[in-house]
Amino acid sequence: MLTVRHLTKSYRSAQELVAVLRGVDLDIAAGESVALTGESGSGKSTLLHLIAGLDEADSGAIQLGEITITGLTDSARAALRRHRLGLVFQQFNLIPSLSVADNLAFQSRISGKHDAAWQSELIERLGLGALLKRYPEQLSGGQQQRVAIGRALASKPLLLLADEPTGNLDEDTADEVLKLARDLVARTGCGFLMVTHSVRLAATLDRHVHLHAGLIA
Amino acid sequence: MKRALWILAVLLSHWRRHPMQFATLLIGLIAATALWSGIQALNQQARTSYDRAAAAFGGTRTPMLVATSGGAFAQQLFVDLRRASWPVSPVVEGRAQIGGRSVRLLGIEPVTMPIEASAATEIGRTGAQAFLTPPGQALIALETLASLGLTEGATPALSDGTPLPPLKLQPQLAPGVVVVDIGIAQKLMKMPNQISRLLIGSTKGPRASLESVTGNQLRLVQPDAETDLERLTDSFHLNLTAFGLLSFFVGLFIVNSAVGLGFEQRLPMLRTLRACGVSARQLNSVLVLELVSIALIAGVIGLVCGYFIAASLLPDVAASLRGLYGAQIPGQLTLKPEWWFAGLAISIIGALLAATSSLLKAVRLPLLATAQPYAWQQAQHRWLRLQGTGALLVFIAAGLALWLGDSLIAGFFVLAALLLGAALALPVILGIVLAGGERSTRRPLITWFWADSRLQLSGLSLALMALLLALAVNVGVGTMVESFSRTFTGWLDGRLASEIYLNAASEKQASEIKTWLKTRPDVQAVLPGSRTDVQFNGAPIELLGFADHATYRDQWPLLDSTSNAWDRVRTGDGALISEQLSLRMKLKLGDHLDVPTPTGNWPLDVVAIYADYGNPKGQIGVNVDALVKHFPDISQTRMGLRVTPGDVPALITAIRTRFGLDGRNLADQTTVKSESQAIFNRTFAVTAALNAFTLGVAGVALLTSLLTLSNSRLPQLAPLWAIGITRRRLAGIELLKTLSVALITSLLALPLGLLVAWCLIAIVNVKAFGWRLPFHVFPLQLIQLLCVAILASLLAALLPIMKLLRMQPTTLVKVFANER
Structure with missing residues (x-):
């Protein structure tokens, strides 16, 4: 489903060019969950951002289903995120002025794929029924991340991308949130790529990929 | 579309x-929007009135033929021109008194009246038959009818007892105008077979040359794009517009800060929206859509407010225009649809203008940069150097x-550049002052006080600029008005030297009054006066005749004169000219003038220049006997009386009883002076109101900036609270900081304001007006304005300070809880 080939990306820092990704190859099948680990600065988040179309690669190719992400325009990449991807961030990135219910429905609404029954199921599975009228600032970190996962999966994406989704949570909450994510991924049959520092959490997914110095080790 | 609405809903949820x-x-x-639209409503109302006046049966909107000498000419010339295929129509014009009120009496000939000379069609509609056949009709506007206290159908008499035809309401007419058939007008104005001007229709066709028909008796006057009234009042409206623009921009400072x-x-x-799949183009389009929607709502409310502002200021503006220029503006505000559309457009343009920098940032928004709230404030530091340059x-x-530069526009450009330059320089100057304060102390809390004030500067600078501009304009206009007021009072004393001013109902009555006054021992001197309007070098000017008397020699406010000025005036070949005429036509002492009169050109030498404040027209002062000699038909009903001040009330009562003159035609010096002072005060009432509005808006700008900044202040304040500084003390320090920067800004505004003045x-x-005033500085006024500015800043700072005082410790603790 996801194919990454010979992907490179460099950034200019002060006077020098820093190669962050130096020819990454990666495949993820539908329904497969993959953990991406690596040291700080190894290029984990950069790889995730390139797959999400948030940034542009220097060279190489990213294929999601029949779509080649590399070379898409900004609008096409936005459409890809809207319809085929779900994104979860460490900082939750909920919209502070929208209630939990509106945050959950937001992406599915703008992608025109809102499904009331699926929305209700998500609310129930994520245990958010009592929190629907609250605003993000009134939720704990774990609750906010559950809303973020719900939002990402509401439009039934092909691939769920999570950038250290448990980085701001304590161990028990992190386990609980990740279990929910895994269950929902299994329920939808989408692929799951999670960037994490935790080897313990990485071990709970189907496959573990380690990135070192810009290359898959 | 549905997606865009969802995105809009998300944006609006903020x-x-x-x-x-x-x-x-x-x-x-x-x-x-309100201040700008209000001013535009006032200008539009005035201009509509000028148009009505100009369009009154071929005003300056229609090409016309006038006598080369400037006076009336023989009706036979009209007949000759019609025979030579000239599409001309005659008009007789003069002034008449109805019930002691002066009106402009127009005599027209509707059959030949060119179709494009508006209101002729109105007669056609109302019935030319009734207008032309005895007893005829006197067309009159509703405002004139009301001011004369008459009703339609009445037949009021002129001052000499001759009755007018029945009055007929004609809403299209300008106020202060009465229109009758030309035959009736010639009788009423005692101008048998005389014509004031000939209007020229647009009918094309072969015609003989003007010279071949009339010789050099008539000259062609092309239609003006602007009327005399428009020309005269341009500067007044320009001043209003400048104020409207200033208020508009001060309002935009608030918008800019909020956006x-x-x-x-x-x-x-x-x-997050971008990460969820909203493209940059769609996000920016919706951001603009959101702004335009808000601007439309605000625009509608602003227009309603603008209407009320205009309605409340209209009486003062109308009084100013009447007092200064004799322009008649109806007291009722009527607005064209364009005004509403223009108001909404200006609201949208203003919002987009104020939000330009934010929208540009949104366009360039990097998707992956970590959110840095208030990074804009830091970025503004980089702008300081640019701003300084x-x-x-x-x-x-x-x-x-x-x-x-040598024009009014250049003058306004200097003013605008001065204000803009000062606004741009303000943050740089404040930065230098605050850095100096920081260097001058080693006590940690005081060092933090100065350093943190500097940090706040970028967020506050727009509001402080608004305060600087509003205050500088207040100081500038206040100083000018006060300088004017003092000069005007002194000038009035010189110009209004006679103890009693009298305007007889007719020349017969004037001569009776003069004879009677000779029998009164309390009258020391009778000073006859007369005035008339002429076109001189293409502009309307006033010829003022006064008697040869010590009253004028001793008190006339001369600015410059030759040694024998008054002797030359007495002999009839010397003229005093007003300062504005001297400046406008670049005339100086010794220059020669040829003034057109009905008896031919009148050669005069400029022997003195005098101050004539408040008069938009140029004025030439001459000996009254010489004036009458050159204008034999001039009205000689005015006179000034020199009387011992104690005898004034008794003499006024006696004249009133004997000759039936009322307050409009008989006034003592004190009354005339207080009326002039009242006109002066009303003229500047509008300025004072706009000054107050501008300062108020600047206060609101400061309040909004402080309120918005207060949200971002917590990370700076929480550490101080954590190390043991109480919230009360923190609130005190915050207040002191706001007042310090406001005080520095206000102190900078004072010299800037004086420069504006x-x-x-x-x-x-x-x-604009053609006169120069002496420049005075009024320290008490400056101190008052400084106090007002500090008070406004104090009020603006109070709300955020109260918020800080009432803040729960948990809110301050959260600052640390959020740190990672």
């Missing part, structure tokens, strides 16, 4: 959660305009 910020944005837009903060606070939201360039441009007095007034 305002729902931040109602105060939304209110700020609306207040800014409403204030900007800027809203954008910074929504940065994480915008990034910009200020320097603007000051240089102002200097060049001052040196090279100098510009107004030495450049704008001279170009």
